[in-house]
Amino acid sequence: MNRDDHELEAPARGLALRAQLLVPVIVASVPLAVFAAALMFTLWQYQQNRLETQQKETAAALASVVDKELSSTVRQLQYLGTGPELVRGDFDGFLKRTRQVLAVAKEWTNVVLFSRDGRQLVNANFPLPSGRSTATQRHVDEVFATGKPMVSDAFLGPASGRWIVAVSVPVALQGRPIYVLSATLNLAVFDQLLKERTAAGGVASIEDRQLRILSRAPSPEEYRGKPPVRELLEAMRAAPEGLARFRSYEGIDVFTAWTRIASIGWTVAFAVPTESTDVALRRHILLLGSAELLIFLTAAFAAIFIGRRVSGAIERAARQAPGVAEGWRPELPRTGIEELDRLGRALEDAASKLSAEARQRELAERERDQLLALEKEARSAAEAANRSKDEFLAMLGHELRNPLGAVSNAAQVLDREGARPEQIAFARGVIARQTQHLARLIDDLLDVGRVITGKIYLQRERMDLSAAVRGTLDAFHASGRFAGHRATFDLDPVWIDGDRTRIEQVATNLVSNALAYTPAGGSIRVSARREGGDAVLEVADDGIGMAPEELKRVFDLFYQGKSELHRKGGLGLGLTLVHRLVELHGGFVTARSDGPGRGATFTVRLPAAEAPAPDEEPPAPAASTRPLDILIVEDNADARVSLQIVLEAEGHTVHTAADGKAGLDAFERIVPDVALIDIGLPGIDGYELARAIRARHAGPMLVALTGYGQPEDTERAAQAGFDAHLVKPADLAKLRTLLARRRRRDA
Numbered sequence: 001m002n003r004d005d006h007e008l009e010a011p012a013r014g015l016a017l018r019a020q021l022l023v024p025v026i027v028a029s030v031p032l033a034v035f036a037a038a039l040m041f042t043l044w045q046y047q048q049n050r051l052e053t054q055q056k057e058t059a060a061a062l063a064s065v066v067d068k069e070l071s072s073t074v075r076q077l078q079y080l081g082t083g084p085e086l087v088r089g090d091f092d093g094f095l096k097r098t099r100q101v102l103a104v105a106k107e108w109t110n111v112v113l114f115s116r117d118g119r120q121l122v123n124a125n126f127p128l129p130s131g132r133s134t135a136t137q138r139h140v141d142e143v144f145a146t147g148k149p150m151v152s153d154a155f156l157g158p159a160s161g162r163w164i165v166a167v168s169v170p171v172a173l174q175g176r177p178i179y180v181l182s183a184t185l186n187l188a189v190f191d192q193l194l195k196e197r198t199a200a201g202g203v204a205s206i207e208d209r210q211l212r213i214l215s216r217a218p219s220p221e222e223y224r225g226k227p228p229v230r231e232l233l234e235a236m237r238a239a240p241e242g243l244a245r246f247r248s249y250e251g252i253d254v255f256t257a258w259t260r261i262a263s264i265g266w267t268v269a270f271a272v273p274t275e276s277t278d279v280a281l282r283r284h285i286l287l288l289g290s291a292e293l294l295i296f297l298t299a300a301f302a303a304i305f306i307g308r309r310v311s312g313a314i315e316r317a318a319r320q321a322p323g324v325a326e327g328w329r330p331e332l333p334r335t336g337i338e339e340l341d342r343l344g345r346a347l348e349d350a351a352s353k354l355s356a357e358a359r360q361r362e363l364a365e366r367e368r369d370q371l372l373a374l375e376k377e378a379r380s381a382a383e384a385a386n387r388s389k390d391e392f393l394a395m396l397g398h399e400l401r402n403p404l405g406a407v408s409n410a411a412q413v414l415d416r417e418g419a420r421p422e423q424i425a426f427a428r429g430v431i432a433r434q435t436q437h438l439a440r441l442i443d444d445l446l447d448v449g450r451v452i453t454g455k456i457y458l459q460r461e462r463m464d465l466s467a468a469v470r471g472t473l474d475a476f477h478a479s480g481r482f483a484g485h486r487a488t489f490d491l492d493p494v495w496i497d498g499d500r501t502r503i504e505q506v507a508t509n510l511v512s513n514a515l516a517y518t519p520a521g522g523s524i525r526v527s528a529r530r531e532g533g534d535a536v537l538e539v540a541d542d543g544i545g546m547a548p549e550e551l552k553r554v555f556d557l558f559y560q561g562k563s564e565l566h567r568k569g570g571l572g573l574g575l576t577l578v579h580r581l582v583e584l585h586g587g588f589v590t591a592r593s594d595g596p597g598r599g600a601t602f603t604v605r606l607p608a609a610e611a612p613a614p615d616e617e618p619p620a621p622a623a624s625t626r627p628l629d630i631l632i633v634e635d636n637a638d639a640r641v642s643l644q645i646v647l648e649a650e651g652h653t654v655h656t657a658a659d660g661k662a663g664l665d666a667f668e669r670i671v672p673d674v675a676l677i678d679i680g681l682p683g684i685d686g687y688e689l690a691r692a693i694r695a696r697h698a699g700p701m702l703v704a705l706t707g708y709g710q711p712e713d714t715e716r717a718a719q720a721g722f723d724a725h726l727v728k729p730a731d732l733a734k735l736r737t738l739l740a741r742r743r744r745r746d747a
């Protein structure tokens with residue numbers, strides 16, 4: 001036996017334990033029991049008063065919720081009645097918009113528009129009757145008479161045969177009521193409202209002005225249209241609000257609070273069983289007697305309790321001691337007894353040391369698991385990226401081979417002896433179209449790269465969105481791309497601050513997307529308008545539509561929707577460019593579809609701007625038609641010779657050079673009107689050549705021909721002395737415009 005064991009048996013420690021056993025005896029006293037009884041009685045009275053107050057407040061709150069629900073319906077109807085369709089008398093358009101609202105407002109069952117003579121002009125759910133509706137005529141006449149919104153009493157619906165209520169508002173045109181717009185409400189909304197606020201055994205109800213039950217919890221369908229119990233009915237007739245004891249339809253005694261909604265005359269009642277208050281009274285009396293008995297028994301059981309506490313603490317320590325060696329931390333509450341608390345601290349110290357080692361092992365294992373999870377995620381991401389790369393490269397190869405194959409075939413037609421003129425013309429058209437298609441593919445790839453890296457710079461100007469869209473649509477018409485489709489346009493003037501080229505690109509991509517996913521014979525509608533502070537461009541079709549999962553990814557990079565149509569080409573970049581370009585303009589684009597086979601609608605919203613003042617500049621002088629001396633400096637022989645042939649066919653005198661040095665020599669010898677210079681020349685590049693020319697000559701027009709089309713390339717060309725910058729393949733229309741500008745300068 002060690003020294004600690006001797007200390008446990010010391011008389012001093014025993015006295016300390018006995019001193020604690022005397023505490024319950026001192027606490028147990030008769031005066032305290034008397035005080036507890038008085039306190040309990042006072043508490044019961046307080047709870048009784050509080051229950052009545054809470055019941056009245058609950059009934060008032062429930063009435064407020066019902067009033068707000070009906071007021072919300074009135075506001076929604078008033079807003080619906082302000083639509084432009086009623087001003088125009090467009091009842092079909094108003095019916096369409098009403099059904100859209102009805103699909104969202106789940107608490108409404110129908111919406112009806114009445115004329116002043118009581119006829120139904122619009123009915124969202126049922127065919128229009130031939131005569132007046134007697135079920136709602138009095139209610140509609142009352143709204144016309146007062147010119148104010150009203151809520152009806154309960155009535156049986158002529159079509160459904162179920163109890164319903166109507167909320168009606170006048171629709172005024174030029175200051176006088178012309179129509180009444182009514183919404184019938186689903187009384188199940190009120191049933192759910194009461195159900196959520198009614199406890200077990202309780203009753204809640206809503207009565208109309210005739211004191212017929214509209215809604216009730218429980219059993220709403222059983223009592224709808226009936227009056228409340230006779231005693232409660234008489235009390236409601238006698239006073240707009242109150243609190244009394246009644247017997248419910250279920251035969252239960254209840255305390256019922258009721259209040260009337262002043263704005264509509266409906267009454268809301270809320271009841272709780274009287275058993276709850278009676279039980280509380282019995283419980284307090286029982287508690288009082290038990291407390292008195294408990295006071296006398298406390299002293300007798302206090303010693304037993306403390307003894308059990310001590311022995312219980314020792315038993316817990318004995319049970320948990322073996323687990324300390326395995327790293328468990330003992331849960332030993334402080335008892336206030338020195339010996340037991342010292343034993344607990346010793347066990348806790350030992351457990352802390354072992355627990356620290358266990359935590360280190362756990363952290364190491366957790367770190368290993370995290371590393372394994374990260375490695376798995378990284379491997380999955382790499383595999384997904386590799387798959388996306390392979391899919392994109394395969395798609396890119398397909399898209400490039402298609403136009404290249406067509407160009408190759410057309411070239412063979414041109415080389416074939418005996419080719420007919422119409423075949424030669426067709427081959428030329430193929431080469432022109434497929435070259436433009438290749439240019440669009442490359443432009444899309446470059447534009448996406450610039451957008452992602454933040455290298456697109458907008459050249460904003462005040463512009464008419466509709467004019468830019470109309471120009472794009474004219475190009476589609478001219479190329480015959482609308483052939484086989486029904487295309488309608490509704491373009492109102494609306495001004496924005498935007499980059500004209502990029503806005504035309506947005507319109508082109510949206511219309512191309514609609515054409516790609518709309519079968520022949522389908523409809524495409526393009527509209528532009530102003531809505532408040534927004535300029536809105538909308539492209540809608542009745543094509544193959546999209547499923548919800550496709551809508552989530554429609555603007556993702558490289559994503560293309562599934563289609564049973566013949567594939568129209570593209571890299572899945574068009575809608576991504578639309579999304580990014582619209583965001584750069586401070587707007588946003590959304591896609592909407594009702595599902596596969598239901599068509600799709602793309603809506604672009606941009607900040608609208610005010611129309612500019614009329615342009616007072618004098619008209620530009622007409623350009624002359626004299627031929628120009630033109631120098632082409634291009635190291636690619638095919639490009640150089642083909643451009644020479646085109647310009648000579650238009651009557652110009654064309655000279656050529658294959659590198660920078662030869663180009664400078666030719667320029668000094670000829671001093672042409674216009675020089676078309678490639679940037680990537682052998683020897684000295686196009687920038688150096690332009691600077692050398694400008695050092696000696698200021699008059700000739702210098703035009704850069706290059707495959708580099710980023711804004712910084714255009715700026716660098718201007719700094720080198722170029723007057724214009726064209727991206728390969730050169731757009732002949734733009735080149736002709738530049739040559740016309742040079743002629744005007746000489747005019």
